Amino acid sequence: xxxxxxxxxxxxxxxxxxxxxxxxxxxxxxxxxxxxxxxxxxxxxxxxxxxxxxxxxxxxxxxxxxxxxxxxxxxxxxxxxxxxxxxxxxxxxxxxxxxxxxxxxxxxxxxxxxxxxxxxxxxxxxxxxxxxxxxxxxxxxxxxxxxxxxxxxxxxxxxxxxxxxxxxxxxxxxxxxxxxxxxxxxxxxxxxxxxxxxxxxxxxxxxxxxxxxxxxxxxxxxxxxxxxxxxxxxxxxxxxxxxxxxxxxxxxxxxxxxxxxxxxxxxxxxxxxxxxxxxxxxxxxxxxxxxxxxxxxxxxxxxxxxxxxxxxxxxxxxxxxxxxxxxxxxxxxxxxxxxxxxxxxxxxxxxxxxxxxxxxxxxxxxxxxxxxxxxxxxxxx
Numbered sequence: 065x066x067x068x069x070x071x072x073x074x075x076x077x078x079x080x081x082x083x084x085x086x087x088x089x090x091x092x093x094x095x096x097x098x099x100x101x102x103x104x105x106x107x108x109x110x111x112x113x114x115x116x117x118x119x120x121x122x123x124x125x126x127x128x129x130x131x132x133x134x135x136x137x138x139x140x141x142x143x144x145x146x147x148x149x150x151x152x153x154x155x156x157x158x159x160x161x162x163x164x165x166x167x168x169x170x171x172x173x174x175x176x177x178x179x180x181x182x183x184x185x186x187x188x189x190x191x192x193x194x195x196x197x198x199x200x201x202x203x204x205x206x207x208x209x210x211x212x213x214x215x216x217x218x219x220x221x222x223x224x225x226x227x228x229x230x231x232x233x234x235x236x237x238x239x240x241x242x243x244x245x246x247x248x249x250x251x252x253x254x255x256x257x258x259x260x261x262x263x264x265x266x267x268x269x270x271x272x273x274x275x276x277x278x279x280x281x282x283x284x285x286x287x288x289x290x291x292x293x294x295x296x297x298x299x300x301x302x303x304x305x306x307x308x309x310x311x312x313x314x315x316x317x318x319x320x321x322x323x324x325x326x327x328x329x330x331x332x333x334x335x336x337x338x339x340x341x342x343x344x345x346x347x348x349x350x351x352x353x354x355x356x357x358x359x360x361x362x363x364x365x366x367x368x369x370x371x372x373x374x375x376x377x378x379x380x381x382x383x384x385x386x387x388x389x390x391x392x393x394x395x396x397x398x399x400x401x402x403x404x405x406x407x408x409x410x411x412x413x414x415x416x417x418x419x420x421x422x423x424x425x426x427x428x429x430x431x432x433x434x435x436x437x438x439x440x441x442x443x444x445x
Contacts, residue, residue, distance in 0.1 A: 067366040074132055081140045084113055093146045096271040102148035104226055111181020117155045120163055125176030131373050135313055142317035145414050147421050148271025153222055157307045158185040161231050165291035165299055186227035188218040188277055198297055199242035205234035210286050214279040224275025225263055228253045233296055246296035250288040257282030268420030305382050309372055311429045312385035316365045319396045322418050323354050326400040354396055361392055380442040387432035390425035397422050
């Protein structure tokens with residue numbers, strides 16, 4: 065019995081998205097990689113075709129579809145072998161903060177634009193001296209009359225250059241408990257005191273616009289607070305299950321793509337005697353081991369997706385999946401490089417880009433070491 069059941073509507077959506085990727089994304093990936101950014105027009109086209117915010121509520125301008133549509137988007141985008149058009153981050157990690165914690169006015173104001181591609185979102189948590197430890201952040205938010213003044217800096221912010229709207233985590237300096245001091249705020253592009261810093265150069269994720277963000281006496285309306293004041297840490301924890309699940313889903317699909325590519329290479333490439341590489345026992349065994357691992361990973365991922373859709377609390381299991389699946393990408397991409405050899409080190413190689421891009425997965429969305437600490441604590445260790 066299949067764990068996940070895709071309906072005819074799901075399959076039609078996948079086919080439409082696959083054709084979109086072939087026509088609107090694949091021909092431009094190399095240019096986007098060279099430019100280190102995806103043009104906003106590509107995001108707009110994604111929105112116009114209905115591929116953004118698929119499960120945001122329809123009453124606020126979203127599509128109101130189930131989470132499987134998000135899984136399909138992550139799958140098909142992985143096949144494009146680039147990371148710049150980070151729709152899963154926008155649709156399934158950032159926008160849900162607005163859906164869950166925004167006021168009625170906030171939802172009506174922003175969700176339609178997030179859905180149609182007019183608004184690109186980012187979430188600003190990481191700071192130069194505070195990564196996985198949210199309580200250690202130093203960016204502050206202070207009430208000044210009817211406004212909130214934000215001061216501080218963030219770094220390694222995905223969509224940092226393109227973002228029209230940023231969910232910013234900031235601290236109440238008067239609060240005594242650091243875990244009860246963080247709040248989440250919406251800051252629009254163009255707000256006085258909000259500036260972008262460097263467009264960061266990275267080992268991978270070349271088409272992804274990652275940037276520093278600076279807030280200097282940045283005043284926003286009090287209404288731009290998401291949820292309740294000083295409850296930001298709780299809200300972050302509530303949303304981490306889906307964030308880490310999305311990370312595991314993306315890692316799984318990337319690993320599958322690499323295994324497919326290296327398998328095809330070894331079947332089609334022959335030695336000087338005309339024997340395909342895949343016919344050599346050592347290579348054959350290694351390919352089978354790689355196939356087995358991604359097959360096991362697929363079953364684990366699909367079970368968690370099904371549980372998540374049922375509303376079950378699988379926080380512990382998604383932490384397991386986040387570290388296991390992202391570690392899987394490291395093993396698979398390293399083995400693929402070894403199998404293909406020098407050809408894989410050429411800049412044109414699909415394998416090389418995947419190897420570079422996937423290296424960061426164990427680091428973001430909570431390092432894999434943090435994931436193990438969480439699992440250990442939840443397991444009573």
